Amino acid sequence: MEFIKTDAKEFNRQLCFSNRLFFLTVHTKEYLDKADLYVSIGGGVGFGLTDDKELFNLFNNTGTKLCGREAMDYAISKGANKIFCFDGFLRKYYERVGFKIVRRAPWHDLSAPVSWDYKTYGKPDVIWLERG
Numbered sequence: 001m002e003f004i005k006t007d008a009k010e011f012n013r014q015l016c017f018s019n020r021l022f023f024l025t026v027h028t029k030e031y032l033d034k035a036d037l038y039v040s041i042g043g044g045v046g047f048g049l050t051d052d053k054e055l056f057n058l059f060n061n062t063g064t065k066l067c068g069r070e071a072m073d074y075a076i077s078k079g080a081n082k083i084f085c086f087d088g089f090l091r092k093y094y095e096r097v098g099f100k101i102v103r104r105a106p107w108h109d110l111s112a113p114v115s116w117d118y119k120t121y122g123k124p125d126v127i128w129l130e131r132g
Helices: 008-015 029-034 065-077 089-096
Strands: 003-006 036-040 045-049 055-060 082-086 099-105 126-131
Touching: 003 045, 008 029, 008 036, 008 045, 008 055, 036 065, 045 065, 055 065, 055 082, 082 089, 089 099, 089 126
Parallel strands: none
Antiparallel strands: 003 036, 036 045, 045 055, 082 126, 099 126
8 A cells, every 4th residue: 555645635535534533633724734644545544643753643444454554554664653542442553563651641521522432432541652
């Protein structure tokens, strides 16, 4: 899979097809304009990378699990070395590719994503991970 840099408009257009938007962070256009944004050629997979190499909003809308791993590998090749997420599946995924927890904060209802499914996902901690 190949990735190309894109702009905030195209990145958000592809991102909004995700069926897990509540796991992704909403960023302003100004924030996105300062980041390196990547999407796969053909679309459906992408991620953002800040100047200090924080990976954000890695998404895979293709339905093929390996595409997400390819995006992660590409992000790491571009220097991705930190990320934050909810504890659970994503933590385990990120740990498998070399990230380690460096900070943890308890769930706070006032910071919950819109439409958060408490029955399915509970109230996980927010964790920050770093690689290498």
